[in-house]
Amino acid sequence: MWNIIERAKSISGCGISGIIHKKGKLISGEVIIKSICCQEERGNGLGAGYAAYGIYSDRKDYYALHVMADDKTALEKVEELLSHKTFLIYQEPIPTRKVKTIKNPPLFKRYFVKPKFEGELAEICDELAEDDYIVNLVMEINEKIEGAYVISSGKNMGVFKGVGFPDEIAEFFRIDEYSAYIWTAHNRFPTNTPGWWGGAHPFTILDWSIVHNGEISSYGTNKRYLELFGYKCTLLTDTEVVAYILDLLIRKHGLPLKVACKVMAPPFWMEIDEMPEEEKELLTALRVIYGGAMLNGPFAILFAYNGGLVGLNDRVKLRPLCAAEKGDVVYMASEEAAIRIVCPDPDRVWAPKAGEPVIAEMEPGSIPNQKSYLKGRTREVEDNGIGIRCRYTPLFTG
Amino acid sequence: MALELDVATLHYSQVNRKLREEIEKGTKEFKLIGVNGHRYLSAGISADIKIDIYGTPGLDLGAFMRGPEIHVYGNTQDGAGNTMDDGKIIIHGMAGDVIGYAMRGGKIHVYSDVGYRVGIHMKAYMDKIPVIVIGGKAGDFLGEYMAGGIIILLGMFSQYPERPIAGLFLGTGMHGGVIYIRGKIKESQLGAGLKPYALDSEDEKTIEKHLKDYCKDFNLDISEILKEDFIKVIPYTHRPYGKLYAY
Numbered sequence: 001m002w003n004i005i006e007r008a009k010s011i012s013g014c015g016i017s018g019i020i021h022k023k024g025k026l027i028s029g030e031v032i033i034k035s036i037c038c039q040e041e042r043g044n045g046l047g048a049g050y051a052a053y054g055i056y057s058d059r060k061d062y063y064a065l066h067v068m069a070d071d072k073t074a075l076e077k078v079e080e081l082l083s084h085k086t087f088l089i090y091q092e093p094i095p096t097r098k099v100k101t102i103k104n105p106p107l108f109k110r111y112f113v114k115p116k117f118e119g120e121l122a123e124i125c126d127e128l129a130e131d132d133y134i135v136n137l138v139m140e141i142n143e144k145i146e147g148a149y150v151i152s153s154g155k156n157m158g159v160f161k162g163v164g165f166p167d168e169i170a171e172f173f174r175i176d177e178y179s180a181y182i183w184t185a186h187n188r189f190p191t192n193t194p195g196w197w198g199g200a201h202p203f204t205i206l207d208w209s210i211v212h213n214g215e216i217s218s219y220g221t222n223k224r225y226l227e228l229f230g231y232k233c234t235l236l237t238d239t240e241v242v243a244y245i246l247d248l249l250i251r252k253h254g255l256p257l258k259v260a261c262k263v264m265a266p267p268f269w270m271e272i273d274e275m276p277e278e279e280k281e282l283l284t285a286l287r288v289i290y291g292g293a294m295l296n297g298p299f300a301i302l303f304a305y306n307g308g309l310v311g312l313n314d315r316v317k318l319r320p321l322c323a324a325e326k327g328d329v330v331y332m333a334s335e336e337a338a339i340r341i342v343c344p345d346p347d348r349v350w351a352p353k354a355g356e357p358v359i360a361e362m363e364p365g366s367i368p369n370q371k372s373y374l375k376g377r378t379r380e381v382e383d384n385g386i387g388i389r390c391r392y393t394p395l396f397t398g
Numbered sequence: 399m400a401l402e403l404d405v406a407t408l409h410y411s412q413v414n415r416k417l418r419e420e421i422e423k424g425t426k427e428f429k430l431i432g433v434n435g436h437r438y439l440s441a442g443i444s445a446d447i448k449i450d451i452y453g454t455p456g457l458d459l460g461a462f463m464r465g466p467e468i469h470v471y472g473n474t475q476d477g478a479g480n481t482m483d484d485g486k487i488i489i490h491g492m493a494g495d496v497i498g499y500a501m502r503g504g505k506i507h508v509y510s511d512v513g514y515r516v517g518i519h520m521k522a523y524m525d526k527i528p529v530i531v532i533g534g535k536a537g538d539f540l541g542e543y544m545a546g547g548i549i550i551l552l553g554m555f556s557q558y559p560e561r562p563i564a565g566l567f568l569g570t571g572m573h574g575g576v577i578y579i580r581g582k583i584k585e586s587q588l589g590a591g592l593k594p595y596a597l598d599s600e601d602e603k604t605i606e607k608h609l610k611d612y613c614k615d616f617n618l619d620i621s622e623i624l625k626e627d628f629i630k631v632i633p634y635t636h637r638p639y640g641k642l643y644a645y
Contacts, residue, residue, distance in 0.1 A: 038435050271566070274586065316538060317514045320476055320495060335475055336454050336494075337435025349473065350557065351494065351513050354538065
């Protein structure tokens with residue numbers, strides 16, 4: 001790696017990097033650190049972060065809540081809420097190291113929980129209901145407890161992020177000590193929104209995590225649309241909406257991954273006009289129904305979930321994205337160099353097309369609680385005697 | 399004998415400083431190894447030198463440069479040849495987005511594919527005519543707002559059999575220069591008001607001249623390339639947006 005000699009500069013563009021092992025083998029944190037730090041120049045020290053999947057295999061069936069808090073009082077309030085609303089089996093401070101350049105960091109704790117349903121609902125134990133419960137809990141903490149934010153809430157995964165360069169944040173959160181089967185990382189150059197700890201990437205909900213280079217100029221529209229479904233945008237950064245859009249479209253509405261990507265980065269009407277009839281109908285319907293979930297503005301994003309890593313560009317590729325694969329490992333990053341520094345001789349390197357997702361899912365049965373979103377979810381319609389009620393069948397699990 | 403420098407552990411500013419020091423001393427040929435993501439290599443250098451690069455140079459390779467001949471044995475990232483004035487960049491792999499942005503002279507030869515927005519804002523003046531030859535395929539916005547110069551797109555040495563030779567919005571807002579394309583493209587891919595034309599004898603001479611040079615760089619047989627007909631895209635007016643704001 002380079003010896004960085006000058007940090008005072010104002011050249012920019014966020015940097016992103018992601019790695020997945022398609023058979024679920026664990027990859028050392030040192031690999032992702034090396035990759036994102038190769039794109040050092042793309043950030044300005046005002047934010048960096050990492051998402052790691054497969055790091056809590058001992059408690060893989062519990063939602064791991066990573067909580068960031070301004071002070072002890074805020075943490076106590078979170079803990080009080082958790083004691084009422086969840087079965088909490090384990091909690092601990094997130095281990096950190098002292099880093100000279102990181103002054104006055106917030107407090108970080110992690111809690112491993114299961115939902116505590118009340119009354120009739122206690123009978124329900126399907127995954128969708130549990131996930132919904134956790135989403136609501138996260139929204140409640142983020143919105144109502146001052147100075148406390150849940151920065152990740154998925155099973156067997158966690159997010160570590162803050163204000164600093166990627167090497168500093170890695171040092172602070174001891175990223176080198178973790179191993180994961182999916183990693184994403186971000187190096188931030190905030191443009192329109194503040195560079196604060198909660199505003200660093202990745203953004204998450206449940207096991208969705210997202211890192212983003214660009215600007216989402218449709219933030220206002222997306223935020224208002226998401227609020228209709230109960231999502232609360234509290235983190236003061238445009239990227240937050242993408243995490244909730246993914247959750248809504250794919251987990252809640254059961255859209256196949258590729259279709260959800262076409263909602264976020266739809267083709268131009270002139271392209272739709274030239275499509276075969278069936279495709280034209282689908283793409284038109286998506287633009288009409290999900291107009292509020294379309295992402296406008298330049299973006300290159302990487303998002304991950306328990307089982308996959310996806311790269312996506314805006315429809316005219318206004319931000320860079322490069323992909324490569326070697327054996328069972330798939331790499332995606334802003335710059336080819338960020339891949340080559342950890343994989344000098346990939347089997348294939350390519351430049352993804354604008355608006356076309358690069359999807360790397362694990363082979364079925366690779367990891368616990370594995371999800372696949374390649375296919376849409378089928379719906380069961382039940383007549384419960386009072387009226388028609390839709391109930392989703394559980395997600396595919398490997 | 400080329401001066402060999404292993405730059406793997408150096409920051410790009412250190413590499414460029416070293417290059418400039420050596421040029422001052424009279425060194426004419428360089429071989430850079432361990433290049434990976436180093437930005438701005440050879441940027442702004444005015445000298446007749448030759449640099450062989452092994453690895454993946456970073457953004458804005460050869461930006462603003464006047465004179466150097468750079469051979470890249472690998473791929474380049476975005477912005478290679480940004481506003482370059484003279485010299486040559488020969489890329490033996492593929493190239494990223496925005497290659498030859500606002501280029502005003504010299505040549506860029508890419509063996510394989512290029513990304514989006516290649517050759518946008520290219521310009522020409524008198525005998526300074528920039529040329530980009532692309533052996534593979536190109537993304538959207540090729541030659542957007544082009545004001546001068548020549549782009550030749552072959553579509554032959556591509557790793558993307560499923561993609562069309564060029565993307566959408568080709569030559570949008572073009573008001574000078576010419577884009578030659580081997581084979582055919584759909585008119586709907588062209589920017590508003592543009593049409594493909596057949597070549598005249600002058601065009602054929604121009605293409606042959608530049609392809610000879612291209613083939614020499616990559617050891618290719620020009621007769622293979624010329625087996626297929628080319629079309630050309632030229633601006634339909636000198637001021638495509640002249641009336642845009644004049645209601």
